[in-house]
Amino acid sequence: MIKNFIDEEKMRKALSLLERVLEVLEQYSGIVDIENKYPEDLMNILKQEKVFAMMVESEYGGLGLDYVSALYVLREFSRRIPALALSVFTHSQVLEYLKVSRHDLYEELAKKVSRDGTILALAITEPIAGTDIKRIQTRVRGHGDGVVINGSKSVVTNGAYADFFLVLAKGEKGDFCAVLVKSDLGVGIDAVVDTIGMRGAGIARISFRDINVPREYLLEVGRDVIRNLFHILSLGRMFTASMALGVLDTALSEIFKWASTREVLDKKLIEYENVRQEVADIAAQAEILWTHLIGTAKQAEERKDISYDAAILKFKSSELAKQAVDLASRLFGSHGYLRGTIIDRIYRDVKGLEFIEGANEALKAYVFKTLYKRFNKNANLLRVLGEDFE
Numbered sequence: 001m002i003k004n005f006i007d008e009e010k011m012r013k014a015l016s017l018l019e020r021v022l023e024v025l026e027q028y029s030g031i032v033d034i035e036n037k038y039p040e041d042l043m044n045i046l047k048q049e050k051v052f053a054m055m056v057e058s059e060y061g062g063l064g065l066d067y068v069s070a071l072y073v074l075r076e077f078s079r080r081i082p083a084l085a086l087s088v089f090t091h092s093q094v095l096e097y098l099k100v101s102r103h104d105l106y107e108e109l110a111k112k113v114s115r116d117g118t119i120l121a122l123a124i125t126e127p128i129a130g131t132d133i134k135r136i137q138t139r140v141r142g143h144g145d146g147v148v149i150n151g152s153k154s155v156v157t158n159g160a161y162a163d164f165f166l167v168l169a170k171g172e173k174g175d176f177c178a179v180l181v182k183s184d185l186g187v188g189i190d191a192v193v194d195t196i197g198m199r200g201a202g203i204a205r206i207s208f209r210d211i212n213v214p215r216e217y218l219l220e221v222g223r224d225v226i227r228n229l230f231h232i233l234s235l236g237r238m239f240t241a242s243m244a245l246g247v248l249d250t251a252l253s254e255i256f257k258w259a260s261t262r263e264v265l266d267k268k269l270i271e272y273e274n275v276r277q278e279v280a281d282i283a284a285q286a287e288i289l290w291t292h293l294i295g296t297a298k299q300a301e302e303r304k305d306i307s308y309d310a311a312i313l314k315f316k317s318s319e320l321a322k323q324a325v326d327l328a329s330r331l332f333g334s335h336g337y338l339r340g341t342i343i344d345r346i347y348r349d350v351k352g353l354e355f356i357e358g359a360n361e362a363l364k365a366y367v368f369k370t371l372y373k374r375f376n377k378n379a380n381l382l383r384v385l386g387e388d389f390e
Contacts (some may be wrong), residue, residue, distance in 0.1 A: 005068055005298045014054075014069035018076050021049055025080040032081055032200035033345055036192065037160065046084075047117025053110075055092045060107065061114030067235075067297035071242040078246025079253075082349045083201035085246065086356065087119075089239035090157040090201075093232040094120035094166045097178070100228050101219050105180065109164065121162035122232075123153040123206055130355075131362045133176075133229075138169040138208065140177045146215045149179055152190070152207040159204030160192045166219075167208070168229065176225040180217040181208065197348035198356075234307045235300060236357040237314035241293050244317035244353050247346050248286055251324035254342055255279060259331055269331055282324050289317050311367055315360040318353035325350045 028042045038046070046052065055070050056062025065073065070092075074085040095113070098106035112118040129135035138151025149169060156165070165181045181187060188207040195203050220228065256279075259269035269275055296309040325346050329336045336343035354360050371381050 005294050007066055007069065010064065010066050010069040011072070013063050014065055014073050017049060017051070017054060017063065018073060021045065021051065022076065022080065025077065025084065029080045029345075030340075032083065034199075036194065036199040037202065038084070038087075038200055043117075043161075050114060051084075052088060052091050052117060052119060053114040054088070056095065056110045056114050060110040062110065067238070067300050068294055071239065071293060071297055074239055074242045075246040075249070078243040079250045081200060082243055082247055082346075083198045085239070085243045086198055086201045087158050087161075089236060089243075090122050091120045092239075093236050094122050094164070096232050096235060097122075097166055097228055098180075098219070100231065101178065101224070105217075105219070112163075118163045119158055119161045121156050121158040121165045121202075121206075123156045123159070123165045123167045124229075125153060125155040126151070127154045131359050133168065136168060136170060138167060139171075140169045140179055140218070141172050143212065147179065147213050147218050149181060149208045149211050149213055152205065154205055155193065156204050156206045158202045159206050160189060160202035162202075165206065168225070171221055175222050176229075177221050178219040178225045178228070179213055180219055181211060181213055182217075185211050185213065187211065195352075197345075197350070197352045199348075230307065233357060234305075234310040237310035237363070238293065238296055238300065238306065240353060240357045241289065241310075241313040241317035243356075244314075244321040244350075245286055245290060245293075247350050247353070248282070248317075248321040248324045250342065250346055251321070251328040252279065252283065254346075255324075255328050255331055258328075258335075262331075275331065278327055282320060282327070285316075285320050286324075289313060289320065293317075308367065308370055311358075311363040314357060315363045318350070318360060321353060322350050 024042065024045055028039065032038060050063050053062035054065045054073060056064070058064035074089060077085040077088070095106065095110060098109060109118065109120070124133065126136050126138065128137070138149065138153070140147050140149050149167065151169060153167070163183050165183065165187060167179045167181050169177045169179055171177045186209070188209060190205040190207050193203045193205060256270070259275060262269050292309065293313050296306050296313060299309070300306045328343055329347060332343050338344060374381055
């Protein structure tokens with residue numbers, strides 16, 4: 001069934017990209033985790049291979065992957081360096097925001113990304129504002145021919161690498177504003193955060209102190225900001241689900257390698273029925289989620305609202321990935337409790353999937369609210385034959 005959703009030409013491009021970079025990612029995965037950054041040699045390869053331009057259309061110099069082929073690439077990246085998948089899709093969210101709000105700036109930056117390897121960051125989270133974006137404190141005020149931005153962001157993926165920041169702020173009247181800020185205008189990288197997992201994604205604390213931004217980079221003000229923000233967050237949740245399945249893939253691979261040789265009470269772990277049952281259950285759920293994910297990506301390509309599906313996919317995939325990693329940890333026992341092992345790395349990475357692109361609890365609340373709304377309208381609670389929610 002999935003084959004019906006695949007554009008063969010775009011998937012060939014995806015497979016070609018993977019063929020060129022996967023071996024390199026294998027070599028650097030441990031170094032990235034230890035150093036909490038992409039080494040210069042690796043970053044040069046990523047830019048040369050247009051990894052950050054993989055979803056940019058070919059007319060602007062990119063690889064032109066669609067969402068389906070991009071999900072496949074990000075899942076493969078996440079089997080090796082989940083942080084890279086996070087970096088790429090966050091960067092792509094900024095491009096998508098520009099595409100739907102200011103296509104002139106999108107064209108400009110898309111060409112820079114393809115030609116120069118320009119990297120973009122999305123700056124939303126603040127010390128007192130995460131999922132609850134209404135509490136953000138970063139402010140924008142008019143000044144001459146431009147605007148001045150002041151504030152700080154506490155957790156910014158790609159913050160250490162970015163050439164441009166898409167910043168969520170509030171205007172003088174309290175309206176939401178989206179501002180594109182060039183890093184060389186004086187953006188302060190206060191610190192690269194020493195994260196537990198997703199190490200290497202350049203997650204940083206960023207400050208804006210009286211930075212003058214040309215008025216043309218004030219992208220939107222008001223309700224359009226929230227509408228387009230929710231659009232790219234839904235895409236991010238879809239991509240996060242792909243990341244989660246990549247981490248799950250690694251966990252299952254490690255389980256099979258270990259359990260096929262490790263003996264307990266004169267019996268290989270893989271021969272225990274409870275192990276087989278749990279592995280089968282995880283694999284079955286992963287297959288279902290992947291099929292749902294590909295279908296949702298196709299809906300996104302057709303510019304349909306995917307917010308409900310993306311929320312389900314994100315929280316279910318992250319929970320399933322955690323279940324797979326927990327099983328791997330239990331089977332490895334003390335050998336999985338050692339620093340520097342693959343189990344150590346994915347155990348730290350999988351935790352972040354619970355809150356990346358919105359806390360799971362908030363997404364479950366949204367799913368319930370949607371269902372309850374349908375109940376009150378006497379509508380079908382669950383969709384039948386692809387029926388869309390109103």
